[in-house]
Amino acid sequence: MLRIITKASLPHSRKGLRTSTHIYFFTSTLIELLCILFCNLIHKLPTIRHYKTKAELNNPPETISKPLKTLDILKKLRWLAMSMVTIYIVTLSIFPGYLSENVKSVYFGDWYPVFLITTFNVGDFSGKCLTAIYVVKRSRWVVWACISRVFFYPLFMGCVFGPKWFRHEAPVTLLTLLLGVSNGYLTSVLMIVAPKSVPVEDSNIAGIVMSLFLAIGLVVGSGLGWLWNI
DSSP, rough: OOHHHHHHHSSSSSHHHHHHHHHHHHHHHHHHHHHHHHHHHGGGSHHHHHHHHHHHSSSSOOSHHHHHHHHHHHHHHHHHHHHHHHHHHHHHTTTTTTHHHTTTOOTTTGOOOOOOOHHHHHHHHHHHHHHHTTOOOHHHHHHHHHGGGGHHHHHHHHHHOGGGGGGGGGHHHHHHHHHHHHHHHHHHHHHHHHHTSOOOOGGHHHHHHHHHHHHHHHHHHHHHGGGGGG
């Protein structure tokens, strides 16, 4: 939304692009600082204190060391964790590098990348909302669904080097929407299924493990995104 507003309101010049960049990074930095602030304040809320105290009283002392337990959980969730990495390697090696550098449209002009990025974000949000309707409960199905997303590579390559009809705005927009929906839905499903795949007392560690592999996927996928510019 911020990119749409800045592009519509600022001139398409070097100065306008610089101003748009400053606004974007200032807003992102402000949001991150607010997240850090509220993350530290949330532990002081009476409700959070109540449930933390209750959890400490109800949980018996652990007889196994935490590093060893974490390794056991990681071993149990290895396929789900690697699926999380796969999701973001596929997504970020295509989006936004490919969508902003490799596609052209006579109809949309220089608004085309903005339109496709907005389409992806709408799809991603919609995919996350779909988990409120239905969640795939079998881990194996989720893993295969994540692996099947590698087929987006030849499909998007076809949007660049394929026949003319495949490079049209409609197929590219549809593929971008599917990329976003599958990214949002499968990410949410993995975050739901993984903690339920271990005992209740270990679900917190399972969530941390999945978040770690999500971050790994973000880093690797972002690096692979530069391949579109070679």
